[in-house]
Amino acid sequence: xxxxxxxxxxxxxxxxxxxxxxxxxxxxxxxxxxxxxxxxxxxxxxxxxxxxxxxxxxxxxxxxxxxxxxxxxxxxxxxxxxxxxxxxxxxxxxxxxxxxxxxxxxxxxxxxxxxxxxxxxxxxxxxxxxxxxxxxxxxxxxxxxxxxxxxxxxxxxxxxxxxxxxxxxxxxxxxxxxxxxxxxxxxxxxxxxxxxxxxxxxxxxxxxxxxxxxxxxxxxxxxxxxxxxxxxxxxxxxxxxxxxxxxxxxxxxxxxxxxxxxxxxxxxxxxxxxxxxxxxxxxxxxxxxxxxxxxxxxxxxxxxxxxxxxxxxxxxxxxxxxxxxxxxxxxxxxxxxxxxxxxxxxxxxxxxxxxxxxxxxxxxxxxxxxxxxxxxxxxxxxxxxxxxxxxxxxxxxxxxxxxxxxxxxxxxxxxxxxxxxxxxxxxxxxxxxxxxxxxxxxxxxxxxxxxxxxxxxxxxxxxxxxxxxxxx
Amino acid sequence: xxxxxxxxxxxxxxxxxxxxxxxxxxxxxxxxxxxxxxxxxxxxxxxxxxxxxxxxxxxxxxxxxxxxxxxxxxxxxxxxxxxxxxxxxxxxxxxxxxxxxxxxxxxxxxxxxxxxxxxxxxxxxxxxxxxxxxxxxxxxxxxxxxxxxxxxxxxxxxxxxxxxxxxxxxxxxxxxxxxxxxxxxxxxxxxxxxxxxxxxxxxxxxxxxxxxxxxxxxxxxxxxxxxxxxxxxxxxxxxxxxxxxxxxxxxxxxxxxxxxxxxxxxxxxxxxxxxxxxxxxxxxxxxxxxxxxxxxxxxxxxxxxxxxxxxxxxxxxxxxxxxxxxxxxxxxxxxxxxxxxxxxxxxxxxxxxxxxxxxxxxxxxxxxxxxxxxxxxxxxxxxxxxxxxxxxxxxxxxxxxxxxxxxxxxxxxxxxxxxxxxxxxxxxxxxxxxxxxxxxxxxxxxxxxxxxxxxxxxxxxxxxxxxxxxxxxxxxx
Numbered sequence: 001x002x003x004x005x006x007x008x009x010x011x012x013x014x015x016x017x018x019x020x021x022x023x024x025x026x027x028x029x030x031x032x033x034x035x036x037x038x039x040x041x042x043x044x045x046x047x048x049x050x051x052x053x054x055x056x057x058x059x060x061x062x063x064x065x066x067x068x069x070x071x072x073x074x075x076x077x078x079x080x081x082x083x084x085x086x087x088x089x090x091x092x093x094x095x096x097x098x099x100x101x102x103x104x105x106x107x108x109x110x111x112x113x114x115x116x117x118x119x120x121x122x123x124x125x126x127x128x129x130x131x132x133x134x135x136x137x138x139x140x141x142x143x144x145x146x147x148x149x150x151x152x153x154x155x156x157x158x159x160x161x162x163x164x165x166x167x168x169x170x171x172x173x174x175x176x177x178x179x180x181x182x183x184x185x186x187x188x189x190x191x192x193x194x195x196x197x198x199x200x201x202x203x204x205x206x207x208x209x210x211x212x213x214x215x216x217x218x219x220x221x222x223x224x225x226x227x228x229x230x231x232x233x234x235x236x237x238x239x240x241x242x243x244x245x246x247x248x249x250x251x252x253x254x255x256x257x258x259x260x261x262x263x264x265x266x267x268x269x270x271x272x273x274x275x276x277x278x279x280x281x282x283x284x285x286x287x288x289x290x291x292x293x294x295x296x297x298x299x300x301x302x303x304x305x306x307x308x309x310x311x312x313x314x315x316x317x318x319x320x321x322x323x324x325x326x327x328x329x330x331x332x333x334x335x336x337x338x339x340x341x342x343x344x345x346x347x348x349x350x351x352x353x354x355x356x357x358x359x360x361x362x363x364x365x366x367x368x369x370x371x372x373x374x375x376x377x378x379x380x381x382x383x384x385x386x387x388x389x390x391x392x393x394x395x396x397x398x399x400x401x402x403x404x405x406x407x408x409x410x411x412x413x414x415x416x417x418x419x420x421x422x423x424x425x426x427x428x429x430x431x432x433x434x435x436x437x438x439x440x441x442x443x444x445x446x447x448x449x450x451x452x453x454x455x456x457x458x459x460x461x462x463x464x465x466x467x468x469x470x471x472x
Numbered sequence: 473x474x475x476x477x478x479x480x481x482x483x484x485x486x487x488x489x490x491x492x493x494x495x496x497x498x499x500x501x502x503x504x505x506x507x508x509x510x511x512x513x514x515x516x517x518x519x520x521x522x523x524x525x526x527x528x529x530x531x532x533x534x535x536x537x538x539x540x541x542x543x544x545x546x547x548x549x550x551x552x553x554x555x556x557x558x559x560x561x562x563x564x565x566x567x568x569x570x571x572x573x574x575x576x577x578x579x580x581x582x583x584x585x586x587x588x589x590x591x592x593x594x595x596x597x598x599x600x601x602x603x604x605x606x607x608x609x610x611x612x613x614x615x616x617x618x619x620x621x622x623x624x625x626x627x628x629x630x631x632x633x634x635x636x637x638x639x640x641x642x643x644x645x646x647x648x649x650x651x652x653x654x655x656x657x658x659x660x661x662x663x664x665x666x667x668x669x670x671x672x673x674x675x676x677x678x679x680x681x682x683x684x685x686x687x688x689x690x691x692x693x694x695x696x697x698x699x700x701x702x703x704x705x706x707x708x709x710x711x712x713x714x715x716x717x718x719x720x721x722x723x724x725x726x727x728x729x730x731x732x733x734x735x736x737x738x739x740x741x742x743x744x745x746x747x748x749x750x751x752x753x754x755x756x757x758x759x760x761x762x763x764x765x766x767x768x769x770x771x772x773x774x775x776x777x778x779x780x781x782x783x784x785x786x787x788x789x790x791x792x793x794x795x796x797x798x799x800x801x802x803x804x805x806x807x808x809x810x811x812x813x814x815x816x817x818x819x820x821x822x823x824x825x826x827x828x829x830x831x832x833x834x835x836x837x838x839x840x841x842x843x844x845x846x847x848x849x850x851x852x853x854x855x856x857x858x859x860x861x862x863x864x865x866x867x868x869x870x871x872x873x874x875x876x877x878x879x880x881x882x883x884x885x886x887x888x889x890x891x892x893x894x895x896x897x898x899x900x901x902x903x904x905x906x907x908x909x910x911x912x913x914x915x916x917x918x919x920x921x922x923x924x925x926x927x928x929x930x931x932x933x934x935x936x937x938x939x940x941x942x943x944x945x946x947x948x949x
Contacts, residue, residue, distance in 0.1 A: 265833050273705060
């Protein structure tokens with residue numbers, strides 16, 4: 001039988017706050033075990049949580065970035081369960097009244113994926129199992145790291161939709177300054193809920209929840225495997241059991257972790273130590289006004305108003321700093337296409353080769369704007385522009401000065417060139433003969449000889465025109 | 473000796489802080505073997521603190537609390553001093569930080585004589601559930617002190633400290649104050665920071681004061697109230713000087729007498745409290761009959777909410793990180809189970825089970841959710857009463873202190889005895905209990921004055937007025 005998958009996502013994103021969500025410990029990745037722990041986040045008896053207001057703001061920004069309603073009233077609850085990495089034996093989260101609700105993101109094919117809610121919660125610590133010593137050790141550094149959980153409706157029907165959604169949400173969270181969205185480091189984590197039903201049915205099947213997915217590619221592989229696995233069960237007359245499964249990246253399969261029967265009753269109830277989170281209209285407006293342009297809007301602007309090809313537009317917006325640099329540049333020199341070409345060509349190559357970040361660039365958008373102007377205005381040649389950009393990239397500096405110092409300024413005076421071309425024709429008599437007898441390909445070689453003799457500043461267009469004329 | 477007098481004597485150097493502290497330590501040595509009001513006595517540290525206090529006094533920098541020797545309930549965290557909650561679970565727990573109340577008082581170099589005994593994790597009304605043995609009533613050592621701040625009440629009643637810090641979740645300051653013949657103040661929820669108070673039921677817990685008089689509780693409240701960055705539920709609404717009582721004109725006040733509170737109490741308690749009402753009437757106060765119709769649901773609501781929060785708050789005691797760890801268990805699940813089974817006493821386990829049951833999906837609406845509805849209703853009924861009255865007068869407990877071993881076998885009967893005190897916590901209001909008479913058995917009878925939120929000033933003043941004309945008996949021990 002043919003089956004239709006039904007997929008929903010639960011996405012955990014670590015918030016880019018300086019400190020943890022309920023204490024003043026630093027919020028950082030890595031580091032030695034148990035070095036970022038205080039009485040509060042380790043649940044020392046008598047301590048109380050202290051809500052990080054910046055975490056609240058970032059969660060609200062996540063809501064705005066995904067077209068959610070940011071609720072004027074939200075509140076915290078306790079989720080109770082025992083595990084050695086959870087020192088209080090309860091997680092502070094938002095259950096009844098989440099901070100954001102009812103959002104959506106449009107994915108490939110123009111389909112809207114609904115977002116049910118976004119809520120704030122704290123992360124747990126980590127257990128390190130030492131099989132050799134036969135012990136488990138607890139590292140509480142991650143305890144109290146601020147997270148948001150984004151829960152979608154089961155609106156996905158294809159892997160492509162899921163992957164597009166993940167790419168978009170990662171980008172939006174980055175743009176909003178909410179999360180650095182590094183899946184491989186775990187700052188963005190996804191649980192996939194997936195069930196299948198016969199094509200044409202509208203009754204959802206029993207779902208499995210897949211954990212441990214740390215790349216968009218892994219998500220695709222895990223879903224594909226799960227569709228296969230569940231289809232096989234149904235084809236053989238079996239029933240899918242509701243359970244949590246873990247994806248193994250090496251084997252490309254999923255394994256059962258625990259079934260529904262083993263699932264916890266979390267005994268949620270309102271967290272009495274934290275007053276509700278309240279927003280006034282003015283506060284919400286302030287957050288909305290502080291939001292940067294979201295990537296999907298930017299994409300529309302680049303493709304529609306600037307006329308960039310959609311591949312180019314996507315590539316530019318995939319890095320916010322890069323895209324900001326582009327915007328700053330075209331603000332000064334609105335030669336959208338040429339700026340895009342130079343940035344996606346030479347600049348991106350240099351960035352990738354060196355591993356440097358856009359924020360580390362040694363020149364300003366105004367310098368790049370000037371360089372494009374020089375190039376399109378025939379002050380320097382296109383090739384010279386690339387060389388100048390490389391020098392700017394390596395050492396910084398103003399394009400005009402670099403061009404002057406290195407003799408890149410094009411000589412647009414044809415009078416001096418005639419002698420050069422005459423000499424090239426004499427020196428390369430054989431090639432000239434060959435060209436005249438109909439071998440058009442030789443023109444490039446003669447042209448190259450002329451350019452070399454004319455020097456860096458020569459204007460290739462002038463040379464070409466003159467050469468064509470003389471060889472008639 | 474009241475605290476104002478003690479302050480004067482210290483400042484005038486009629487007595488040194490070290491002498492004063494030593495006299496209390498001597499008395500503790502002499503009497504506390506029998507009472508068991510202290511779990512930890514800080515003999516050396518107290519003398520060191522007294523010396524530092526004396527230096528402060530000598531240099532002319534003494535504050536209101538410099539050199540006053542107090543006791544602190546053993547569920548309030550004290551840096552470097554064992555804080556056990558009277559439980560095997562925390563028998564060796566030494567906090568690495570001070571509760572906010574201690575930090576405030578330590579700034580002025582108060583002297584902490586020791587940590588007082590209590591019901592395990594503040595759960596109980598007898599102070600008999602302590603892992604370190606029960607506390608005995610200084611008026612009659614065959615009787616209970618009440619609880620959970622029984623050690624605090626006994627330490628004040630027997631003169632083993634100048635004043636005591638306790639905590640009150642459902643009556644744990646007021647009821648032992650009543651049983652031991654001292655004054656007990658439970659401030660408004662949020663008036664005093666809970667940072668460092670090991671949580672029992674976070675939405676009800678409040679640090680309070682047990683002392684020899686209403687004036688002394690006001691004196692102590694001055695040193696501990698205020699908004700605290702570390703406790704998001706603390707409030708900046710408290711203000712003023714709670715020792716300035718003279719300005720309060722008692723005679724114009726309206727005192728509410730809610731009839732339901734007198735239904736289930738013994739005749740002698742009822743008579744004594746109504747006699748106190750007559751005293752106020754004679755002063756010119758108007759007595760207003762009023763009603764709190766939801767009182768019959770209050771104990772149920774209180775035990776559901778407090779136990780639910782307790783079940784969650786006490787989950788951290790799992791043998792993994794803090795406190796007692798069992799030697800049993802192959803994996804962490806077994807370890808957690810064994811540690812909790814061995815580390816907690818019966819009453820604590822009973823509350824944890826009750827609380828978890830009330831929170832289970834499927835029962836949540838019927839129990840926890842309904843309890844919060846009753847909470848809302850009780851708050852509303854109090855608000856209605858305070859439309860017409862300035863303070864409310866009730867008994868503190870249905871009976872006087874009972875014999876040790878008399879009631880502990882019947883937990884529900886014990887729970888019902890909290891009927892007169894729990895509504896105040898449910899509504900987050902301030903209340904003060906003082907002795908207003910004595911029973912046939914010679915044991916003190918307590919009355920409570922409940923005020924509007926953050927109006928401790930009035931109830932302390934009203935209570936103080938009564939105490940001036942009441943002849944309080946000394947404890948026998």
